[in-house]
Amino acid sequence: MKHVFNGGAWEWHEFPESDKAGIEKLAREKDPYHIDKWAANLPRMKTNHIMVDAFRKGEEWIAGTLVFKQDLTEKEDYHYFHFFVAENFMITSGLDFNVFGKDDYNLLNEQMDTCDNALEGFSVLLGEITTSSLMKIDPFEVKLNDLFWKVKKENSTGLLEEIYHARHELLVLKHLMMPLQEIKIAMEEAFGEQASGGPEYKRTCLKIERGFKIANEYQTEIDTLIRLEEVVSSHRGNEIMKTLTVLTTLFTPITALGALWGMNFRNMPELEWKYGYLFAIGLVVISTLILYIVLKKKGWAGDILRGKKRNSFFK
Template sequence: MLKSVKNKLPIPSVGMLDALNPFKVKKQRIMNFNPATGVSSRKPSECSKVTVFDYNGSECTEKVLSSLEETFVYRDKPTFTWINIDGLRKEDVHTICAHFIIHPLIEEDILSIGQRAKMDEIGERLFCLLPMMYFNKETSTIDQEQVSIVMGKNFVISFQEDPTRDVFDPVRDKLRIPGSRIRNGTMDFLCYSLLDVIVDNYFQVLDKLGERIELMEDVVQHEPNTRTLARINFLRRQVFLFKRGIAPVRELVNGYLKSECDLLEDNVTKYYKDVYDHIIQCNDLADNYRDMILNVQDLYHSQLNLKMNEIMKVLAVVTTLLTPLTLIAGIYGMNFHNMPELESRNGYFYTLGGMGLLLILMIFIFRKRGWF
């Protein structure tokens, strides 16, 4: 995959990598982790959107609701329902959790900030929380959005922070197709489908990071300067953020595989196993990219040392060439009275000629030895 991308990319210049300039991006806090969920500092979303897919094998109804109260009728309906809430507000989350009998601990996790990916089974509800990753092309940064998914017997409720984007369109398209596997499946299959598209999107983010790491390898060879080092550190920071976000997702999916909850059917376990395999591959790729960016940093230092060695080599050659000439000039510049050469009529020209011949001879020897 990396070789095919590299063959399509031209040799980059500084202008081609302006997006990797860390000085144009607001510094991110990579150590932001707040496990305390009792007191949430989350700001309420300015806008909120509630969409509902109510379906069975033969019918599917898609609605955009104007209020949360309209979702209450779907709790006990015999059909299957996916309720997606874009934009989190504390009052809205509390209202829907109270009606759908969702434990207060789950409600706190939904409203938390910087929460580690996790999976819980409380009562008759299965809950998971994980990051949804996006690659921002304008700033070359990785944006994260916390997604919470609650599964009941005949409903799945997903909570998203950002009402303007998500990666669930493939799931929506499958729900609109009569007779599709997701239409004929149960809620555990819908939950699997949501997890699957989130994990699959991780690979797209990794592809973008891989392209920029390869570009950086070429830049290091052509422009090993302090600005390039800043870009390497910036890119390493993004890889670290990505790795830290997806690492716990592996245990999250493993929790579904080990769960004995009645909401999970045995014939759906193989699908969760597929997601588990994907997240393992994703973690392995993230580790490889982390090693690659460290190798790029080592390459930068090697190029810098090579450049410094070349400079020192030139200075050493110049110094060596001038040393004997300086010695000769120093000897004849002592102005002693008993120096016969000082009385020579053409001594000045003989001395300059000898110094020139010596210089040419030394240059010839150095070139023959390959010193420059």
């Protein structure tokens, strides 16, 4: 499909990915731009890729493949399209606008009609793609807020799993925006101020910058949550080990004396004592109390015998 904008100032040629013949025909019409070389590589290009040609004045172009949508849970569920952009025309192949929605497509065409050249038109398209990524980042504010309070109220492997899932989703979204940053730089490399001076290009650059800033801030918050969760988990693990150590120490007398009097030697005078049983109990209690007092005075028991407070990280 061919679109002509701004009174014939520039053109946009849309092709399905399967329309190889249509692209080859257009390549013959635009012969100086060597579109045929770009088109020949399309079947193999299914991931992010970019090429820049700025050697011939007036015939500069950028081309490549852009993954513009990725499912946050399934690696193989993603959408991409191919593009070729010169000053007065651009070509897209395999761009599925159902992903954006019909209203966005119509609005996109109206906005492109105000652009002076294809560079500005392509910037509008990149801006729309950036906006769709930003809309996915926004819900992280609610998700992170929930995680902040969950970390305070509970401490479990499930919560750590939830935090790492959020981190992975954010990394996927950042990965989608990184090629946009590369394309932005490639446009400046190929077209110089002709690209960087346009209002739509500047607007798209601000969107990309905003997306990266938000994503970086959220990533910092998630990393802080992970460190906090790890510190709390480590502290509680240490408390558990300390508790087990103290309890083992306190039960050492009864264990040792029980083992001693559980032996089957014939000559054990304690067995004939009238008050031997009471003596044994008293010895166990007194030795246990002595151990407890020693641990308490030296501070080795810490606060493990105190009850834990609700909504507290360590107390």
